[in-house]
Amino acid sequence: MIEKLQAMLDDGVARGVAPAMVLHLWQGSEAGCRLSAGAAEPDTYFDLASLTKPLATALLAFDLAADGVLPLEATLGQVWGDVTPPDKRPISVAHLLCHASGLPAHRPFYQALEKLAAPSARRGLLKAMLLNEPLEAPPGARAVYSDLGYMLLGLLLEEAAGVLLETAVAQTHARLGLSDAPRFNPTGGPAPIALSRIAPCGPLPGRPLIHGQVEDENAFAMGGVAGHSGLFGASAQVVALMAAMARLTAGEGPWPAQIVAPLFHVDAATPGSTRTAGLDTPCGPESAAGPNAPAGVVGHLGFTGVSMWLHPASRRGVVLLTNRVALGRANDAIGPFRRQVHQLAWRALGETS
Incomplete structure (x- = not known):
């Protein structure tokens, strides 16, 4: 089975799915099996894109909730008061986590943000633009996947934590027992990750080679650190966080299991939602998780071509990291390829179908 997976990755690189790939299968206490293809080593870092949402922002939210700093039911109106427009005051931390x-x-907020030099000024402008953005539905009425919601959540959590977002996230990861975790790679200062260890992305207008910089324009305009995107990591680091998540469900982590339960269960309060408070669930046989993903699996995708799927009950998971956007954003071959890889990966992890 492992040989078939390696051949599938090699074929994907040859067919132009992505120039670099790493696949990591995790099971229980074992470190797992790592396969790489193309311009990648097993420990290559990738732009984790929207995996930032569950691996950084959501975990920080639960950390602050467990400490009583910012409860999940706290609303923008309660936290920010009259500066919050009336339509945004009922929005809770839970709504933001669940894309509700x-x-x-x-929205292309970066076009306005890039006109300001100071990071603090950009934070203030982003907060104002988010608070003044018209809602498409009342809070809690329906789930719509929203980068904007997580941008706003990142600002909210940063203020509640009292330190920069990247510092708060690193502290949360340390509290979960991780000494080597995915991290932000801020622009404008010494890079914490060597370029030689990072798979490049791009190109975009004005950014012909995106290497070591977050690909998402809004996150890039915020200095590479935002609630919706900006995290970089290697597959073993993502697996370590997935293992920490699995331990949380069994009450083995630093936070009570009941506090983090919404991370692993579909948001029942929002009609028609398939999302949890930070993760997603498979939707039918065409799900990116694979047609044989076990019941109870949760996970997330990232625009750059990355994905993670976790089965907390059996402590199994699959991480697929690629840089498919290095061949252009229109390169969408990752969709069917990802389903095929995940199907074979779950078989390797014991699923029979």
């Missing part, structure tokens, strides 16, 4: 705030999916 009513905020739209995306």
Whole structure:
């Protein structure tokens, strides 16, 4: 089975799915099996894109909730008071985590942010633009995947933590027992990750080679650190966080199991939602998780071509990291390829179908 997976990765590189790939299968206490293909080593770092949402922002939210600093039911109106427009005041931390705030999916805020030099000024402008963005639905009415919601959540958590977002996330990861975790790679200062260890992304207008910089324009405009994107990591680091998540479900972590339960269960309060408070669940046989993903699996995708799927009960998981956007954003071959890889990966982890 492992030989078939390696051949599948090699074929994917040859067919132009992505120039670099790492696949990591995890089971229980074992370190797992890592395979690489193309311009990647097993320990290559990738732009984790929207995996930032569960691996950084959501975990920080649960950390602050467990400490009583910012409860999940706290609303923007309660935290920010009158500066919050009336339509945004009912939005809770839980709404933002579950993509149920009513905020739209995306806006090119970077076009305005890039006109300001100071990071603090950009934070203030981003907060103002987010708070003044019209809602597409009342809070809690429906789930719409929203980068904007997690941008706002990142700002909210940063203020509550009282330190920079990247510092707060690193502290949360340390509290979970990780000494080597995915990290942000901020622009404008000494890079914490050597370029030689990072798979490049790009190109974009004005950014012909994106190497060691977050690919997402809004996150890049925020100095590479935002609630929705910006994290970089190797597969073993992602697996270590997945293992920490699995331990949380069994009450083996630093936070009570009941506090983190919403991370692993679909948001029942929002009609039609398939999302948890930070993760997603498979939707039918065409799910990116693979048609044979076990019941109870949760995970997330990232725009750069990355994905993670975790089965907490059996402590198994699959991480696929690629840099498919290095061949252009229109390169969408990752979709069917990812399903095929995941199907074979779950078989290797014991699923029979």
